[in-house]
Amino acid sequence: MRSATVPGPSRSWSPPASEADGRELAVYVHWPFCVSKCPYCDFNSHVRESIDEAGWREALIADLRHEAALTAGASVVSIFFGGGTPSLMDAATTAAIIDAIAALWPVAPGVEITLEANPTSVEAARFAGFARAGVNRVSLGLQALDDASLQMLGRPHDVAQGLAALDVAQANFGRVSFDLIYTRPGQTLASWQAELQRALGFGTEHLSLYQLTIEPKTRFASLHASGKLLLPDEEASADLFELTREMTAAAGLPAYEVSNHARAGAESRHNLAYWTYADYVGVGPGAHGRRRHAATVRTMKPEGWLAGVRAAGHGIAEETALDAPTRGQEALLMGLRLTDGIDPGRFEARTGVALDEAIDPQSLAELRGLGLVAPAGGNLRLTAAGAPLLNAILARLVAG
């Protein structure tokens, strides 16, 4: 299967300055395959017995080419391989895609290239290859630090394997992040405190700490509906959220977004692109993109997407122009997730709408009165008390 040339060990790009017009672009590449489906996951992931990797590589590159033609002048600040399980991808495929992107767009210096990986021994063994392909950041789906929980979450690895993979990752990549899922069934404040304390001791500079959410149409959703899966209640979940914020801040990795924590400078640039409403292209099955005031979504089913690319040169299922109020809404939804909140200047530059016009002034006054929203440094942002209430706040704050 492996047909592409193995890329050299170190790579850097320095695009001609004239090609970039300063607009930042993030590129998301979706690899939809997993060895097995986790019971909490509602992402677009599929289990297939065999994959025509060369065919997929060609198709992804074709899909990218389509996007490049429509985003000329922007420079790529981030590439993100998500899934699915992109760490199951051949490193040569990764390399080929990275090369293709570098050929299609100017690439900003210090570009962030992230790959999502499962911390199994099989995948860890291939980390060096991914590093050689140009990946400089890995996001590991560690998910929990006790075996019973990993089993409950249906993960294909145990804690020992996971930590071994973390070591390999930290040795191979300049930047590493890992995910943990908390507010699990039966989880107490004390047990999470111990688990998170341990997690903070690995020296990792970026942690994504997600509260377990029951997504519709997952196995957890049916278990939950039938009362076989009980989650901590609102009070307990609020306590766990607060504890998480306190502990990460104390450890020097404060929350910079609802669920993301990093040492200063170690934030995920890719996700920041989403949260600051920068343009991003999304290729591969089910990937979403925002470019030049339009929303794109690719065909969900892998085979359908593949067929689409072969027939039309791209996998877009739907492309919708977003009007100004919608763009304002979207930028608010994303921007207020950030601890620093929304910079009004950037907001207006990226949406074409003034921040004041996107929000309901009376609600803003009320929310400020309640101490849930407070401007800081010119930014519109939630207070520490407001952060866990984002959805309810948005329901009031978003104009219209």
Place this chain on the structure above:
Amino acid sequence: MTAELSRIRNFSIIAHIDHGKSTLADRLIQQTGGLQAREMTEQVLDNMDIERERGITIKSQTVRLDYKASDGLDYVLNLMDTPGHVDFAYEVSRSLAACEGALLVVDASQGVEAQTLANVYQSIEHDHEIVPVINKIDLPAAEPERVKAQIEEVIGLDTANAVLASAKSGIGIPEVLEAIVKYIPAPKGDRDAPLKAMLVDSWYDPYLGVVILVRVIDGVLRKGQQITMMQAGTQHLVDRVGVFRPKIEIVGDLGPGEVGFITAQIKEVAQTNVGDTITETKRPTAQPLPGFKEVQPVVFCGLFPTDAADFEKLRESLGKLRLNDASFSFEMETSAALGFGFRCGFLGLLHLEIVQERLTREYDLDLITTAPSVVYKIFKNDGSMIELHNPADMPDPVYIEHIEEPWIEAVIYCPDEYLGSILKLCQDRRGIQKNLTSVAGRAQVTYELPLNEVVFDFYDRLKSISRGYASFDYHQTGYREGDLVRMTILVNGELVDALSMVVHRSQSEARGRHMCERMKDLIPRHLFKIPIQAAIGGRVIARETIAAMRKDVTAKCYGGDISRKRKLLDKQKEGKKRMRQYGSVDIPQEAFIAALRMGDEG
């Protein structure tokens, strides 16, 4: 068509829900050839969906059956199906007055159920001959002998002529028919006397107009006759005379003892009064029938469309319903919170529920119902009196000299074991005990009670504390002065007008506390804490607090799928639209309905 008096039998069927009344009626119709098997739909007599689903009968119905008895003679059997709830007690009494006897259907394994008793006693009061039918005898758990003994002991009814049957399997049906002929007396009447007929019930039929169910007492009712409704004082020309078999059959006339229907170009049911006496205009009867009462709504509530745009649709739908149900009334009402709606009057809580359900189901309307209330008489200082249908209209107490409220006399039958808690319930509801007797383990207790204590949730409470074994019947006895106050509910300091209610001062604190607790459960958490207060005038009598929301945030942002988050936001906003805003608090519409349904009070 006129049958000989001695060959007529008019009877009703008394049965507890599920004991097989409808199935037995169906079998009797089938056996006598009223309908072919293929025409039998489940439970022929209950026409409305609501009737079938709830197993209750709302409108009286009749079927005329031709039966050749074992004595070789042809008989006419009129089966009268009567409504089965105290809300329709008056209609029931008129139907019963049109019969000479009844079949008492009792489940052979379950025995006599309490709710049946009230109907049995009513039937006995009308001097009916009662034939017990022990039904479902083919079930393994059937104990016909025990049930017979129970009927003798509890009701004091001779069971020598009881029939053992299984309506479902068709066992004992011929025996039931024979027993009707043999034990139920023939009606009496004088064919040559001036026409005297009772208006038993009426309903609107889209093809025929208003159909009037009649029982002829004396004289003959025929097509072309000019008739006078003696109570209403109106005259009409009879243009159709017929019977139900159960299909409509037009006949020439109806003689004494007969049951059938007429039409007389009447457009609205409101022009006909149940219990009225129909006579011939040119040769009227001297005396109208006894027992006539004008039907007056006794329970009032506001009905508001959930979507303000549906107001006209609600008005039209109420108008259509009223075509067929003269016993409810409606007039426009406005509420600061709920917008435009109607103040509606009903015979009782079940009637209210039925109308509400028909509006929802048949007319596809989403409704908000306010607290049920009775009609208070407010005597003002200036000597004037106003009838208060809506607590929100209560004048300032300084202008009120005194307030009177309607009282009822209630008769409750129950097994002795529940007597204690039932007496307590009546005492708690300001009841005054009038009478208490107990025979063979069954008590009959008579109480005077204020009606507003009954419309609230009395019936539900009674059912729950007696596990369904108590039966309850009431009639209004007039107005009495009471120490009544208007209790208001404040949510986050804002008055919620739809939740205002008139209560007795002695009950106000308990009621207020309960309302606050209910609202606490029904209003979702907000971003701030919300005090809920019950107050009389400016004085707070109960208070609860809804804690502020602590967490509502989506953990993950789904890659770049912002559309999904936008959908979530749209859903939240949509949900907010279905709420009513009081100041900065959103109250879900379900909260209004649930808060007022106080059935699960501790």
